[in-house]
Amino acid sequence: MEYEPVIGLEVHVQLKTRTKVFCGCSTEYGASPNTQVCPVCLGFPGVLPVLNCLALEYSIKVGLALNCTVQEFTKFDRKHYYYPDLPKNLQISQYDLPISKDGFLEVTVDGKSRKVKIRRAHLEEDAGKLIHEDNFSLVDFNRTGQPLLEIVTEPDIFSPEEAYEYLTNLKSIIQYLEVSDCDMEKGTLRCDANISVRPKGQTGLGTKSEIKNLNSFKAVRDSLVYEIERHIETINNGEKIVQETRLWDDKKGRTVSMRSKEEAKDYRYFPEPDLPPFIISKEKIEGIKKTIPELPKEKILRFMREYGLPEYDTKILVSTKENADYAEKRLKAFPDKDKKPVANWIIGPLASIAANLKCEIYQIKIPANNFIELINLVEKKQVISNLTGKAVLEKMAGMPEKSAAKIIEEENLAQVSDEASLEKEIDAVIKTNPKVAEDVKSGKTNSIMFLVGQVMKKTRGKANPKVVQEILKRRLV
Ligand code: ADP
Ligand code: MG
Ligand code: ZN
Numbered sequence: 001m002e003y004e005p006v007i008g009l010e011v012h013v014q015l016k017t018r019t020k021v022f023c024g025c026s027t028e029y030g031a032s033p034n035t036q037v038c039p040v041c042l043g044f045p046g047v048l049p050v051l052n053c054l055a056l057e058y059s060i061k062v063g064l065a066l067n068c069t070v071q072e073f074t075k076f077d078r079k080h081y082y083y084p085d086l087p088k089n090l091q092i093s094q095y096d097l098p099i100s101k102d103g104f105l106e107v108t109v110d111g112k113s114r115k116v117k118i119r120r121a122h123l124e125e126d127a128g129k130l131i132h133e134d135n136f137s138l139v140d141f142n143r144t145g146q147p148l149l150e151i152v153t154e155p156d157i158f159s160p161e162e163a164y165e166y167l168t169n170l171k172s173i174i175q176y177l178e179v180s181d182c183d184m185e186k187g188t189l190r191c192d193a194n195i196s197v198r199p200k201g202q203t204g205l206g207t208k209s210e211i212k213n214l215n216s217f218k219a220v221r222d223s224l225v226y227e228i229e230r231h232i233e234t235i236n237n238g239e240k241i242v243q244e245t246r247l248w249d250d251k252k253g254r255t256v257s258m259r260s261k262e263e264a265k266d267y268r269y270f271p272e273p274d275l276p277p278f279i280i281s282k283e284k285i286e287g288i289k290k291t292i293p294e295l296p297k298e299k300i301l302r303f304m305r306e307y308g309l310p311e312y313d314t315k316i317l318v319s320t321k322e323n324a325d326y327a328e329k330r331l332k333a334f335p336d337k338d339k340k341p342v343a344n345w346i347i348g349p350l351a352s353i354a355a356n357l358k359c360e361i362y363q364i365k366i367p368a369n370n371f372i373e374l375i376n377l378v379e380k381k382q383v384i385s386n387l388t389g390k391a392v393l394e395k396m397a398g399m400p401e402k403s404a405a406k407i408i409e410e411e412n413l414a415q416v417s418d419e420a421s422l423e424k425e426i427d428a429v430i431k432t433n434p435k436v437a438e439d440v441k442s443g444k445t446n447s448i449m450f451l452v453g454q455v456m457k458k459t460r461g462k463a464n465p466k467v468v469q470e471i472l473k474r475r476l477v
Helices: 053-065 160-177 217-236 282-290 296-307 311-317 321-333 340-356 368-380 386-398 404-410 419-432 432-440 444-459 465-476
Strands: 003-014 076-080 090-093 101-111 113-127 129-132 139-142 147-153 189-198 211-213 245-251 254-259
Touching: 003 160, 003 217, 053 101, 053 113, 053 139, 053 147, 053 282, 090 113, 101 217, 101 368, 113 160, 113 211, 139 321, 160 189, 160 296, 189 217, 189 368, 211 217, 211 254, 296 311, 296 321, 296 404, 311 321, 311 340, 321 340, 321 368, 340 368, 340 386, 368 386, 368 404, 419 432, 419 444, 419 465, 432 465, 444 465
Parallel strands: 211 245
Antiparallel strands: 003 147, 003 189, 076 090, 101 113, 113 147, 129 139, 189 211, 245 254
8 A cells, every 4th residue: 555644843933032931031042051040930939921022023923924814812821741941830832822823834845836734823931951961960941931933734744855845944934034043953943743644545644653853954854754664664564653752863863762652641721810811903913014024935936037047046045035135236236137147156156165164155245246247257258267266256255355356467367368378288288198189189079178178277277268179179170
């Protein structure tokens, strides 16, 4: 029998507010343990939580960007459980009236687009952090009470690739909204994956397992591939899948059971008595809607339309808002109608320089006009070769105020197209590669590129390869 996977994702995003969600404690990252705490977030008796309005606004903003219905009446509930990182023994969360519900996010896999249904997005407070040593554990309550938005999909994702794509798009949207850093390494984005399989064509749901301990989008994808196989194998062996929580072991590339036979959890949810329900007016929602910037998907379409760029290039250019703004400034500054060279130079050489420097593209401070000048010198005026152009770009990254022309002049890098001076180099290359020269003469014209390469090498990339090729053809063919 053929099986298909069914996946649902639960994503926690830490909202970038200056203070915690129900008290005035700082949310700054990296402070000494237990220095950003107060009676409210530590759950002392008799204290009262006060909602951070910015956290509420950010939540609404995300809900709107995810095409959700933002509820005009929302309330908070207490979710009870006992764990050392939870000093109150309860978490303020939302149960039946989340801030937003019934949205979707579009994903494209193999050129096909689908809308993944989002069930809800609700606001809650984070727990503390446990630090496990060899034979004891420590607890840091600085994170306790930081605002978290939990975004839950329907079981409406049908491959690990689609899950990966969903997460990538979700992160990109939330970063565009500037409400969270969405950095999995810092824990400002966390994800649990639920997965089951069912006979292909069937509509019911199989028994699921929940995967935790996922620390990258790649880990989500890999763990899902692993789990799908495990589910199918188990069923094919005539055994039953047990509903359980499993932990992903990234090093070993497998999941292990953490809590088997999860009992129906009883969190004893009830309305938080210390917070009133919140009524969010239509005007308020409309006002927040107006602050939503152009989102990645619209930007991709606009870049394709306005600059005539392929989708592939555009997707890379708009990966973050900063990179998109950076690219657009350069696309606009380029006078030609055909903007492809600009895209090529950004996603090619510039991106690899950024990768080497371990920074983002937009952090390379080469002014737009200098960047455009370099592209012109290579692509149109052919003052320097492509290869030299890349070397010049690298130099510009180190001294962004210096123009390309200046660097070319100072380092004497201008391309040599003058035939007389090239003849000498070509003679030498033919002399040291007699066999290849013979091959070309006897009809293996492809070997000519080898000789061109040798001339380029001898001239440190300065020879004009087109002219070199012409001279060689004249001599040998
Ligand atoms: P739980 O009570 O275990 O948290 P929920 O019904 O709240 O389960 O769903 C949690 C997540 O698991 C959601 O993203 C949902 O889409 C997903 N999910 C629920 N049932 C299944 C299933 N049978 N297969 C795959 N995913 C599922
Ligand atoms: Mg759940
Ligand atoms: Zn506090």
